[in-house]
Amino acid sequence: NIYLKYEPDIIHVHTEMPDFALWIFRKMAWTFWWIKPKYVRTIHSTQLWNSWKPLGRIIEPYYIKHKCNVAISSSTKECYEIAYGDSLPIIFNGLEEVPQKRFEGLIKGKVNVLFAGRFCPEKGIDTLLNVLKTMQDSEKYHFHIVGAGAYANEIRDFAKHNNRISVYDKIYGLSQYIGSFDFLFMPSRFEGLPLLSIEASLAHTPTIINRSPGLKDTFPIDWPLAVDNNSVEAFVDIFRNKLVDINYEQLADIAYKYAKDNFSIGKMQREYEAVYNLKIK
Known part of the structure; x- marks a missing residue:
């Protein structure tokens, strides 16, 4: 009914359940010429169909056949090619700068670090927990931890x-409020293309990262606040040693420029419009 009401020239979907719904729709509607x-x-994740691998093996050939896939990062492109054998174009997600306000929960005299x-x-x-335990004797930092999930009780018990x-x-x-914090901490094991790190860069807040798929794509290849394999020792070394010697303003400017050049709304819009125009020619 929705299709008959609007009769779109192009249907744009995002992984994964909308992909399944569109695949079902096409199977039902193929007789209507x-x-x-x-x-x-748009493929947003480096790992597709995690709980439905057999379903993914059925559906992915359909989208590959119609040459409609677009990756949001080099990591999603690489992982898709490994999993399904198809090379994809990349269009980075775009963000606008958000006017910043002061976060009232900052601890004066400390380096305020955000995990969200x-x-x-x-x-x-x-x-994160292992880093906090290793650094529990440090007086320099205050960690602000935002979220919920399976580790909530362990986080709260430790914080007590x-x-x-x-x-x-x-x-x-x-x-x-991201611009209020001195650093964002992201030890993610994988991401599609994390908007949080881009938002932090646009707010001139440097991010300490695990050099993981998706997350590493939001910074220059030589980003100095990055570690491999989520090494607790390397993260602790950053907090205890490397942050002492960095030029903070220069690092924040590097991150801001990279985000501004690669992840703007206008750039994303122009690139998708080019894809749409090719499709309807």
């Missing part, structure tokens, strides 16, 4: 005995 829209499909995300292994919450940690279920409008 006048229903022939074109498709564009699900409390799960994918986001490196276990690595450490006055250098604040835990929040959520901070409403977080993107407008």
Whole structure:
């Protein structure tokens, strides 16, 4: 009914359940010869169909056949090619700069570090805990941890005995406060293309990262606040040693320029419009 109401020239879907819904729609509508829209499909994750691998093996050949896949990062492109054998174009997601406000929970006299995300292994919450435990004698930093998930009780129990940690279920409008923090900490094991790190760069807040698929794509290849394999020792070395010697303003400017050049709304819009025009020619 929705298709008959709007009769779109192009249907743009995003992984994964919308992909499944469109595949079902096409299977049901193939006998109606006048229903022939074109498709564009954005792939947001480096790992597809995690709980439905057999379903993915059925559906992916359909989208490959119609040449409609677009990756959001070099990591999603690389992982898709390994999994399904098809090379994809890349269109980075775009973001606008958000006017910043001061976060009232900052601890004066400390270096305020933000972690925000699900409390799960994918986001490196276990690595965060190990870093906090290793650095529990440090007086320099205050960690602000925002989120919920399987590790919530463990995080909160640890925070009870450490006055250098604040835990929040959520901070409403977080993107407008990111610029208040000195650093963002992202020990993620994989991402599609994380918007949080881009938002931080646009707010001139440098991010300490695991050099993982998707996340590494949001910074220059030689980004100095990056570690391999979620090494707790390397993260601790950054906090205890490397942050002492960095030129903070210069690093923040490098991150801002990279985000501005690669992840603007206008750039994303122009590149998708070019894809749409090719489809309907």
